[in-house]
Amino acid sequence: MTLAGILLLVIGVLWIGGGTLWLLARRRYKIYQIPSFAMDLIGFPVEIAQSIWGRGAVPYAFLLPNMLIFGCFTFSPMILNFFVSMTDGTSISLFDRPWIGFAKYTEIFDCESIFVPKSCSNAGFNFWTGMFNTLWFVAIQVPILCAVALITALVVNKNIKGRGLWRAMFFYPVMLSPVVIANIWNWVLHRKGVLNEAIGGASDTMTGLAGMAGFDMVMTILLAVVLMFVSERALRFGKIPALPWTALFGALFAMLFAWANPLSLLELPGSFWVGVALASVLCWMVSVQHPFARHLFFVFCAAAALLLLSIQFDAVFDFGRYSPVNWLVTPNTNWPFFWLVFVFTWSHMGFYMLILLAGLQAIPSDLYEAAKMDATSAPRTFYRITLPLVMPTLTVVVVLSLIRSFQIFDEVYLLTGGGPGRDTYMIVQNFYEVAFTNSVPDYGQAAAGSVLMAVVIAVFTFFQLWITRRQSEF
């Protein structure tokens, strides 16, 4: 029996035995009061404290269990981390670990350049690969997660049918365990899984449609109608075309330009980018309200008509045979990373959505009514009312999701295992493997890594709070 066991036994006997005697000596209990007696027994140390030291001691007694656990399992490990990171060996007994100073840290920094993990020592390579992957992940994940959560919160905050049900649906993945999530997505993303099947089916259908007689003509007429509708809308009012419709027209024009590929006549590549550039020029002219914007718009309409006539749609929509992608294990593609971001967003978005929803609901509705009276447009209402007022909540969400994304482990470990190669190898996986799964556990190395990661997280959090301090005061 361990020391802790004996100690527990003594405390248990004293608590139950002593407590029973003490309570029974002071109070009378009837048979039906057994639950009440049990609760009194649990709180008996608080009562003893009250009877010995008076009411002033009671709050300390109430705080004791919580602080004891915080002290033992949160604060002391934090301090112990520094000690462990400066000791060597594989022993679990703390007194049995030789002191080596900063050797573990120097090993991590033993690089020609820390930005090229390959030039590091072994430990350094693993640490910096994990660190940079995690930083990349955080940099991509946090904006996407926050944007998606905000959009979802805005949508479910609208007056739509079955609002509660939709909220529940978006929150549901938060309830699922990482193992379940990983199994579900492994199954969907398998090479022969349902996603590849669906994409293959869609591309086959498109190719089949494109092969049909008259497809060219139908597509040309369809697009011509759409283009006429959009340009009519854009040119309807005033001298200057309307910007939103111009933007839509620009997108269509860029698409037509890419498909018609006029540069291929000169045997040059890059039609797509030229189309995008031309469309942006048009949008820019319209947005600065240039006097020739309307004329330019007509020129673009004529060009679009010409382009439309020159496109061979059955060639554009012939995708050929779709070869299934092995989403999670193909190296040197960004697919594993993409799906990681996707699955992480999928599974955590609901929680942040609820927090943002609470923030949105706290915005007084008379502001929106005033905006409506002034016939404010929807985007302006969003930028001038919703966004500034939801900013404090958004800050909280950014900080929380940043700390959460930094610690990503479960999803990666179960979906890709850090692979292919080291493409999705995250920092917490590095600690876990170094300390617990390697044949020779190196606790010192893992502890040194965690200290460095704590520094990075602290810097990030404070930087974040410093940047957003003005909004928070708002």
Next chain:
Amino acid sequence: MGRVTTFLTRTNGGTDSAQKIGVTDVLAYSYLLLGVLIILVPVFWTFFSSLKPERAIDNFDTRLLPIAQIEADIEGVGTKTVWEYTAEDGTVTDVYKAGPTRRETDVAPINDPTNIEAVDRDRLAPSEEMRVATENYLDPILKRNGQTNFQFGTYLFNSVFITVAATLITLLINAMAAFALSKYRFKGRLTFTLLIVATLLIPSSIILVSLFFVVWTFGIFGSLWGVIIPAAATPTGVFLLRQYMLTIPDELLEAARMDAASEWRIFWRIVLPLSLPALSVLAILSVIWRWNDFLWPLIVLISDPAKHTIQLGLTQYAGEFDQDFHYILAMTVVSLIPITLVFIWLQRFITTGIATTGLK
């Protein structure tokens, strides 16, 4: 025409106040549709897949219904898949393939396995049946067909034990701390509050290694208590409850003190029942955290299979039998069911509870 479109796009409300469906409504509903597609379809797809017979799973049959080719046990030959052979006169016989598939394939009728003849490959079609494969669920749970590695009962017990014990302890000690911080004025109250805020900033993955040392020193490494105790005190819980308890009027406490109630009795007779809404939010959060916890149990409990939680058991199972997708899917669905039922039962409460009480 105009009236028809007005009729079709009108939202509810009287004839005067009714508005037409705007662009934003269309966008909102298409976003919700996308949400259904991305969130619910994978889950339902997993559920329907788990009902398919092994053969359909192994062939990655992407039909929704559990349809699979029939397998028959043929005397002297073994288990073979059944094909339907349509003869030129239109008669259909159930046959099995007695040789490799070529343009002229050797087949023999099921009820006359020795009568082998060569037939045209194009006249063979798989003989399929629709059958819900309950064995996917029952084999691992009842330990049939050599599926003895998935100790479902043990895993369930461990998971439930950890979840229930940890939630009870969390509720009790967090409520005690919150009571002290909200209803007493004492020296060091600010210090204690700041200490608890500080724990909010220490992510658990940073103290992973040294927490392992601490838990080992306490002698609870490898036992369920090693998972339950370290995370029992949660800063989130303390703040959530403290915020709520601040709204309980002090007069109630004073009245109880007049009646000579001890402080402990005030706590659990007056304050606890009154803070039930906040307590239930914390209880739900704690259940979600504990049921889905993965990394820390992985470190503490992995070496002893009798101590695995459902999550660990499922991971080990999926790692061991990479090919037995039909069992993995079924067990995934099994571990998904309890939390889904709880969620469906309490969904309105959970979403509004977290949105209003939690994290303000």
